[in-house]
Amino acid sequence: MHAILERYFPERRVFLRSDTDTRFIRLRPATQLIAFSGAAAIVAWAIIATSILVMDSIGAGNFREQAKRDQRTYENRLNSLSHERDKRAEEAIAAQERFSSALSQISAMQSELLASEVRRRELETGIEVIQTTLRRTMTERETAREESIALALALEDDDASGGASDGGASNDGTLDFLTAALSDAAQQRDDTIANAEDALVHADEMARQIRLMQDQNEQIFTQLEDAMTISVKPLDKMFRDAGLNTDSLINTVRRGYSGQGGPLTPLSFSTRGEAPSPDAERANRILGEMDRLNLYRIAAQKAPFSIPVKNAFRYTSGYGMRWGRMHQGTDFAAAHGTPIHSTADGVVIHAGWLSGYGRLVKIQHEFGIETRYAHMSKIRVEVGQRVSRGQQIGDMGNSGRSTGTHLHYEIRVGGKPVNPMIYIKAANNVF
Secondary structure, X not given: OHHHHHHHOOOXXXXXXXXXXXXXXEEOHHHHHHHHHHHHHHHHHHHHHHHHHHHHHHHHHHHHHHHHHHHHHHHXXXXXXXXHHHHHHHHHXXXXXXXXXXXXXXXXXXXXXXXXXHHHHHHHHHHHHHHHHHHHHHHHHHHHHXXXXXXXXXXXXXXXXXXXXXXXXXXXXHHHHHHHHXXXXXXXXXXXXXXXXXXXXXXXXXXXXXXXXXXXHHHHHHHHHHHHHHXXXXXXXXXXXXXXXXXXXXXXXXXXXXXXXXXXXXXXXXXXXXXXXXXXXXXXXXXXXXXXXXXXXXHHHHOOOOOOOOOOOEEEXXXXXXXXXXXOOEEEEOOOOOEEEOOOOEEEEEEEEEHHHEEEEEEEOHHHEEEEEEEEEEEOOOOXXXXXXXXXXXXXXXXXXXXXXXXXXXXXXXXXXXXXXXXHHHOOOOO
């Protein structure tokens, strides 16, 4: 080995001279090999490290470019979602206006229905009166006819007996009386026949009007039933999609509004305890649907189907697992100070600071539902205050455990968190 090393690394001496002394360092082949290996290792390490740094720099540049592209794509997607949300909001407003217009038309149709039913009852009463008068007149005519026949027979008997001259004068008076009575009876008969004919014509006209009114009532009933179907089914679907039991919900609302009277009270046209007519039953079914629609409208105000942010915003985080922990709400990001609105009628049960939530507002609603609005910059309600749907309760901020300005919005049913988007999406095609 030494001979081989001598061939490539011959022994060398490094002289170190001073003013008074001269020394040298002997570099043996093995020492030179070690020094050369160390220098080669250092150079190789420098080359590899430089290559790694260059590659990392290139990769970081590509990653930054990719991140910028992803960010632009994400922002474009958020903008498109924002435009779509605004469009859906406009459609919801238009649908609500159509719903209000349909409700107004239903009220007008109901008024027309009640008026037509009253007119029909009046016409039926008039027909009964005319028929009664006609029967009484015909009876009187028959009575007068019988009396005239009896008087004529009595006159004939008097003529056959050949009475005295003074009796003849009496018979002449009787004959005059009978002639007058017969004339009166004939006149009454003619008047009765004319009245009867007029009554029959009037009865035919009233019957025609009744048929027209029945046709009109059929059209009104059909329109009302179609309007109820169009109005009630979307609301029923909205509550069912939100996971609410519609029967229990309606019973709860009805218990809170137990007053009676007004246009939605069931119709009762009979005062004699008779069974209602098919039209009355049909009208009562429509009124029942209108009552259900009204209860749905009240319930919709008390359940959180609205969106807490009315201004332009973007969704930043949804309901579900995030960073290994359960995210129990939905985050809405917008400018600092953006107004935050209550999503339903309710009572404020908390308005203040709460650990990671920061400035927090809790609102208790009907049906065991609670909503939470966290990370506010300012709270505008107090504990115990009643709030309405759409009322401003605070401003968006960055308080508590938060990485940026946004609203953390939660819905809890029976104390358990649920996905707020279930309620928001359920109302997309209604409000």
